[in-house]
Amino acid sequence: MNLLLVAVTVLCLALTVWRLRHRARRRHFLQLASEPLEPSLLEVLRRRMPLYQRLPSDLQLRLQGLVNVFLNDKNFFGSGGLAVTDEMRLTVAGNACLLLLNRDNPRFPGSRTVILYPEAFVAPEIAQDGAVVHEGLSVRLGESWRRGPVILSWADVLRGIDNPGDGHNVVIHEFAHKLDEQNGPMDGLPVLRRHGDYPDWAQIMTREFADLVERAARRRNRVLDEYGTTSPAEFFAVASEAFFERGLQMKAQLPGLYAQLERYYGVNPAGWGN
Numbered sequence: 001m002n003l004l005l006v007a008v009t010v011l012c013l014a015l016t017v018w019r020l021r022h023r024a025r026r027r028h029f030l031q032l033a034s035e036p037l038e039p040s041l042l043e044v045l046r047r048r049m050p051l052y053q054r055l056p057s058d059l060q061l062r063l064q065g066l067v068n069v070f071l072n073d074k075n076f077f078g079s080g081g082l083a084v085t086d087e088m089r090l091t092v093a094g095n096a097c098l099l100l101l102n103r104d105n106p107r108f109p110g111s112r113t114v115i116l117y118p119e120a121f122v123a124p125e126i127a128q129d130g131a132v133v134h135e136g137l138s139v140r141l142g143e144s145w146r147r148g149p150v151i152l153s154w155a156d157v158l159r160g161i162d163n164p165g166d167g168h169n170v171v172i173h174e175f176a177h178k179l180d181e182q183n184g185p186m187d188g189l190p191v192l193r194r195h196g197d198y199p200d201w202a203q204i205m206t207r208e209f210a211d212l213v214e215r216a217a218r219r220r221n222r223v224l225d226e227y228g229t230t231s232p233a234e235f236f237a238v239a240s241e242a243f244f245e246r247g248l249q250m251k252a253q254l255p256g257l258y259a260q261l262e263r264y265y266g267v268n269p270a271g272w273g274n
Contacts, residue, residue, distance in 0.1 A: 032072055033065040033106040041067075044087050049094040050164040051244065054272040059101055066097035069106045075113050082118040082154060091157060092116075095171035098244050099179060102266030108178045113149035120153045142170040144177035146186065167225060167242040176240035180233055188232030192264060201260055208257045209235045223249050244269050 037045065042064065045052055052060060070093040078084040092114060100106055143151040152170055160169040180186045188205060192198055213229045215221040223246060228238030242250050243261040247269030251258040262268055 032068040035065055035068055036061060037064040037067060041086070041090055044090045045094050048087060048091045049161060051098065051161070052094060054164075054269075056272070059267070062101055063094065063097055066100050066106055067093045070097055070108075073107055073112065077113065077115050078117075079115055080117045080119070082116055084116055088116060088154060088157075091161065092152065092171055095157075095161065095169060096175040098172060099175055099240065099265065108175060110147050110181065111145075111149060111178060115149050115151045116154045116157075117151065118153075119155045142174040144174045144181075144186075146181050150174045150178065164245055167223065167246045169241045169245055172241045172244055173237045176237040177233065180236055186233040188234075188236040190236070190264070193266075197263065201264075204256045204260050205232070205235070208239070208254065223253050240265075247272065 036042070045064070045067065052063065055063060067090065071089060074093075076084045076089050076092075096108070100108075142153060142156065145151070152174060156170050160166075160171065177186050179190045180188065183189070183191045188209075189198075189201070192201060209228070209232055212221065212224055212226070212235065216226040216229050224235075224242050225238045228235040239250075239257060239261060243258065243265070247258070250261075251270040258270070
C-alpha cells in the first residue's frame with residue numbers, strides 16, 4: 001500500500017511539474033509575441049520581405065512578435081555547403097509567420113527544425129499504382145516532413161519573395177502543410193476555428209479542387225499554381241500561397257475559396273493592396 005501511495009505521489013508531482021513548465025513556456029512565448037523586433041532585425045525584415053510592406057501597421061507589429069517566437073522556437077541548419085545567416089532566418093520566419101497573424105497559437109507545433117539547401121534538392125519519392133510501387137528520385141523546392149523538419153531551397157525562397165504577386169512562395173507552401181498536419185495526415189483539412197465550419201469547408205474546397213483540375217486541363221487556369229491538382233493537401237498549400245500573394249485576384253475570381261481561407265486565417269490580404 002505504501003509503495004502504491006509513493007507511486008501515485010511521484011506521478012502527481014511529475015504532472016504538476018509538467019503543467020508548471022508548460023505554463024511558464026507558454027507565458028514566455030506570449031511575452032515574445034508581444035515584443036517588437038530589434039531595429040537591426042526589423043530592417044532586414046523590411047528589406048527582404050516585400051509582403052511585410054503591404055501589411056497594416058497593427059499586423060506589422062503582430063508579425064514582428066511572431067517572428068520573435070519563431071526564431072526562439074526553431075533551429076536552422078544549412079545543408080549542401082550552405083552557411084545559414086540571420087538574414088536567412090529572418091526571411092523564412094517572416095514569410096512563415098504570415099500564416100499565424102490572426103491565430104490563437106503563435107507557433108507551428110510538431111517541428112523544431114528548418115533545413116536550408118542552397119538550391120533545389122533531390123529527395124526519394126515513392127508512388128503506388130495499384131499493387132505496383134515505384135521508387136525513384138525527384139527534385140524538390142521544399143518539403144515538409146510530418147512531425148519533422150521543413151526543408152527549403154534558399155534559391156527558391158528568394159525567387160518566391162522577389163515577386164510577391166506571382167502566387168509562388170515556397171515558405172508559405174511548406175508551412176501551410178505544417179498547419180494541415182496538426183490533426184493527422186496532410187489531407188487539405190486543417191483544424192478549423194469552429195466545429196460548424198467543417199461542412200462548408202469540405203463542400204467548397206472539394207468543388208474548388210475539382211474546378212482547378214478542370215481549368216488546368218482546359219488551359220484556362222489563372223490564379224492558382226497547377227501543382228495544386230496533385231492532391232487536396234497540395235491544393236490547400238497552393239491556395240494558401242495565392243491567398244497571401246494574390247488576394248485581390250483570388251477574391252475577384254475565386255470568391256468562395258477566398259472566403260474559406262479568409263475565415264481560416266482570419267486576415268484579408270485583398271485589403272492590403274496586391
